[in-house]
Amino acid sequence: MNARPNVLWICTDSQRWDTLGCYGNGWVATPNLDRLAAGGVRFANAFSQSPLCTPSRGSFLTGRYPVTNRLRQNGQECPPDLRPVTRDLADAGYACGLVGKLHLNPCDRRLALGPDWWKSDKRDWFRGAEPRLDDGYSVFEWDHAAKSEDPASAYGRWLRGRGVSVPLEKPPREDCGSVRVGPSVENHQSTWGCERAMTFVESYADDPHPWLLSLNLFDPHFPFDPPPELLDRHLDRLDDIPLPVDADREPATHPAWRRRWAERDAGRSEREHRLVRAAYWAMIDLLDAQVGRLLDTLDRTGQREDTLVIFTSDHGEMLGDHGLYKKGPALYEPAVHVPLILSQPETLPAGEVVDELVELSDLVPTLRERCGLEPGAAVQGRSLAPLLGGDGDGGDGPWRDSVYAEYLNANPDEPPVYLTMLRTRDAKLIRCHGGEGSALFDLAADPHEQRNLWADPGSAARKTDMLLRLTDRQARTADPLPRRVGVF
Numbered sequence: 001m002n003a004r005p006n007v008l009w010i011c012t013d014s015q016r017w018d019t020l021g022c023y024g025n026g027w028v029a030t031p032n033l034d035r036l037a038a039g040g041v042r043f044a045n046a047f048s049q050s051p052l053c054t055p056s057r058g059s060f061l062t063g064r065y066p067v068t069n070r071l072r073q074n075g076q077e078c079p080p081d082l083r084p085v086t087r088d089l090a091d092a093g094y095a096c097g098l099v100g101k102l103h104l105n106p107c108d109r110r111l112a113l114g115p116d117w118w119k120s121d122k123r124d125w126f127r128g129a130e131p132r133l134d135d136g137y138s139v140f141e142w143d144h145a146a147k148s149e150d151p152a153s154a155y156g157r158w159l160r161g162r163g164v165s166v167p168l169e170k171p172p173r174e175d176c177g178s179v180r181v182g183p184s185v186e187n188h189q190s191t192w193g194c195e196r197a198m199t200f201v202e203s204y205a206d207d208p209h210p211w212l213l214s215l216n217l218f219d220p221h222f223p224f225d226p227p228p229e230l231l232d233r234h235l236d237r238l239d240d241i242p243l244p245v246d247a248d249r250e251p252a253t254h255p256a257w258r259r260r261w262a263e264r265d266a267g268r269s270e271r272e273h274r275l276v277r278a279a280y281w282a283m284i285d286l287l288d289a290q291v292g293r294l295l296d297t298l299d300r301t302g303q304r305e306d307t308l309v310i311f312t313s314d315h316g317e318m319l320g321d322h323g324l325y326k327k328g329p330a331l332y333e334p335a336v337h338v339p340l341i342l343s344q345p346e347t348l349p350a351g352e353v354v355d356e357l358v359e360l361s362d363l364v365p366t367l368r369e370r371c372g373l374e375p376g377a378a379v380q381g382r383s384l385a386p387l388l389g390g391d392g393d394g395g396d397g398p399w400r401d402s403v404y405a406e407y408l409n410a411n412p413d414e415p416p417v418y419l420t421m422l423r424t425r426d427a428k429l430i431r432c433h434g435g436e437g438s439a440l441f442d443l444a445a446d447p448h449e450q451r452n453l454w455a456d457p458g459s460a461a462r463k464t465d466m467l468l469r470l471t472d473r474q475a476r477t478a479d480p481l482p483r484r485v486g487v488f
Helices: 031-038 053-062 085-091 154-161 189-203 228-235 256-265 270-300 360-370 457-475
Strands: 006-012 041-047 095-100 137-142 176-180 211-216 307-313 340-343 352-359 403-408 418-423 427-432 439-442
Touching: 006 270, 031 270, 031 307, 031 340, 041 403, 053 085, 053 360, 085 095, 085 137, 085 211, 085 360, 095 189, 154 189, 176 270, 189 211, 189 270, 228 270, 270 307, 307 360, 352 360, 352 403, 403 457, 418 457, 427 457, 439 457
Parallel strands: 006 211, 006 307, 041 352, 095 137, 095 211
Antiparallel strands: 041 340, 307 340, 403 418, 418 427, 427 439
C-alpha cells in the first residue's frame, strides 16, 4: 500500500444532498454510491460555500471562501494567482488529471459581445476551452456542458468518433417542456466521463507515483435530460412521486429581486412537477451506474485500497421547492446542502455517519494532510481528519458550531443581489445586504424553511445572536495572505 493515497475526486453538478439511497431517498436506484458510503464515511451535514458553480468550485479547490479568492461570480475571469490544490499535489509528485468541468474561468464570452449579445451568432459565444490557470493537471479532458456546443469539448470529440451528430439535439418532451429527451445511456456525458476516468485509472495502475483524478460530471444539472430508458422506470409510478415543498408558492411572496426567477417557474401542473423530479432522479440513477463501473475498475486493477475516493457535488438544486427550479440567489437547504462521502478501505472506517456540520472548504486541508503536504498558509477550511478516526466526532462539543455560505452578485442579476448565510445545528440566518429579503428559520421546528421569523418579535434575541455570529464568520473570511513576517 502506498504511503500517500491516490485520490479519485468525483464531483457532480447541482446534486442536492437528499438524492441517494444512503441519504434516505427511496425513489432513486443508487446501489453503487450506497455501497461506497457503507464502506466509508458519509457526512450528513455538508454544505457548499456558494449555490453557484464557479464560486463553489474555486472554494473547494483551494480551501478558501469565494470572497477571499476574489472569485465570487459565474462568468468572472479568475484571478491569475488562484492556486488549486492540484498544483501543489503535482509539485509534490502526484500525476493529476481532469475529466469534465473545471469552471474556474468563463466558459463563454457572450457578455463581452456587448448589450445585444443575444442577437449574435451562437458560435461566437464559445471560443475554445476555458482559459487555464497553472492548475497542475497534466491530463486535461475538458467538457463544460452536456450539449457539447464548444468545438473544444472532449466529450464532443468522443461523440463524433462514435458517429453521433454534435451538438446534441435534446428536444423537449411534448408533455413537459422542462424535461428534455436525452441521449441514450451509451452516449450520455456521464458515460463518457466515467469511461475516460476508467482509462486514466487503468493507465496508472502500475505507475509508482500517486495520482489524483478530478472527475467533474455535468449531471444532474439542468436541462433535465436523462436517457429515456432510465426515465421510464420513474414514469411507471409518476403519480406517487411527492411534490416539491411549497411548490405553488406565489411569486409575489418572494423578495422583489427574486420574483422574476419565481415567475419563470410558476404555473406548473402537478404532473409537470413530478416529471421534472422523475427526470432529475433518473439522471442520479445514470450517475450511480457509471460511477459503479469506475469503482469496479479500481477493484479490478488492485488500486482500491490505495485510493481515497471522494464523492460530492458543487451545490444543490431547488427542484421546485419554494416554487423555484435550478439555482440563483437563494441559500435554502436544497441549494447548498450537498452529499459528501469519503472512502478508502483499510484506512477509513466503514459505515460511519458523521453528523457534524462541515464545509466543502474543508476538503483541501483534508487532502493536504492525507497526501503529506503542509497545511498551507492560504487555507481557511479545517481538515476533516479528526472526524475520520472511527468515532464520528472531533472530540468534546461540536466540531463546527456553524457553516457559512455566500451569494455576492454571483449571477448577472439586475439589480445585483448580495446574500450571506450562517447555518447552525438548529437555525439558519440569511442576510440580504442592502435590501429586503433577509430570513431567519428555526430548522428544528421548520426543517423545510417555510416560516420566516425575521420580523417575529419573539425571535428578536435569536436573530441578534445569529447576526453577531454571522459577522464573526464574515470577519474570518479575511485573506490570511500575505503572511506576516515582522512585528511592525
